[in-house]
Amino acid sequence: MSVAIHQSAIVSPGAHVAEGASIGPFCTVGPNVTIEAGVELISHVSVDGHTRIGAGARIFPYASIGLAPQDLKYKNEPTRCEIGPRTLVREGATIHRGSVGGHGVTTLGADCMIMAMAHVAHDCTLADRVILANNVMLGGHVEIGDTVFVGGGTAVHQFVRIGRQAVIGGMSGVEADVIPYGSAMGNRARLIGLNLIGLKRRGFSRPEIHALRAMFRLLFREPGIFADRLAQALERYPGDAQVAEVLAFITAASRRGLCKAGRDTAAEDEDEAAA
Structure with a gap:
């Protein structure tokens, strides 16, 4: 040649x-x-x-x-x-x-x-x-894990981390770290759930998705102090690889802090129930 x-x-x-x-x-x-x-x-x-x-x-x-x-x-x-x-x-x-x-x-x-x-x-x-x-x-x-999709027109602040298998909606402004498997969007971006469509397409099992969903609800939907909920999650899911990955991401050093959860949506609840 x-x-x-x-x-x-x-x-x-x-x-x-x-x-x-x-x-x-x-x-x-x-x-x-x-x-x-x-x-x-x-x-x-x-x-x-x-x-x-x-x-x-x-x-x-x-x-x-x-x-x-x-x-x-x-x-x-x-x-x-x-x-x-x-x-x-x-x-x-x-x-x-x-x-x-x-x-x-x-x-x-x-x-x-x-x-x-x-x-x-x-x-x-x-x-x-x-x-x-x-x-x-x-x-x-900026650090982006594998198989991440970032929608058109999105701006990501310097030093932000985006965990693997996450999805960012178009026209978002991402100022803080997005967890693995997360779905974030908005200006400024907020977590709106998990990347359930991506998880299904890539062959994650129902038990794996259910464990991630339960972890997400505990960390980002339940009332109380976040540090306490994080400690509960660390005790509750000792053997789940995907959950452990998310928790390790959260507890790792960060320059930008963690992207917070936004609003609940009916569509999110329907998708999670179908998972």
């Missing part, structure tokens, strides 16, 4: 481009970039910095990857950007490299989809199968 580089593309001599990669018209690739096998830069793509694009990724026109972070403290240090295999980056999306004030690297996992005009800021960490819909804006240092 050969490397296909369009005659109008500019690929710096120091760049490493693997066999089977394709670099389309008017793309620019910096000297410290590694492009792995089967990557396709469709056209008008800019990749710079110490950036690695994983095998089979596809980058659509006018996307910008690995350029300097929007951080006034950044002084052109050799920080990095890592894009996982088979990830799709759609038109006009921007993914900036890390900063020395953070991890020094911005990371996207495998099989992610970053839709048009979305922004992933410096030092963000996205696990596998994360989907950011159009115009999502991630501030710096």
Whole structure:
């Protein structure tokens, strides 16, 4: 297999481009970039910095990857950007490299989809199968677990954590951490329940879903002091892996605190009863 580089593309001599990669018209690739096998830069793509694009990724026109972070403290240090295999980056999306004030690297996992005009800021960490819909804006240092969906137009504050299998409704403003398997939406975002549709689609059993539902009601619907309810949950579910994951997320160190529960809805109650 050969490397296909369009005659109008500019690929710096120091760049490493693997066999089977394709670099389309008017793309620019910096000297410290590694492009792995089967990557396709469709056209008008800019990749710079110490950036690695994983095998089979596809980058659509006018996307910008690995350029300097929007951080006034950044002084052109050799920080990095890592894009996982088979990830799709759609038109006009921007993914900036890390900063020395953070991890020094911005990371996207495998099989992610970053839709048009979305922004992933410096030092963000996205696990596998994360989907950011159009115009999502991630501030710096955001951490997102695997198989999370973030709806279009949502803004996520810097240092926020979003646990795996969570879903964020479109046009939300997320200022605080969202638990794994949670469903949050609104400006400012509040927990409205669990991501029950996602749990069913991904094969979670009825007992697993029922345990998560009971845990959610105890923590976020029952009266009393939250710390006391959390202590009850820790005692009540010692052997449940999913519940333990949520509780570990809640008790871990956080810069932003926990996203609070919002209103009850009839639809939520119906969905939970069906689960």
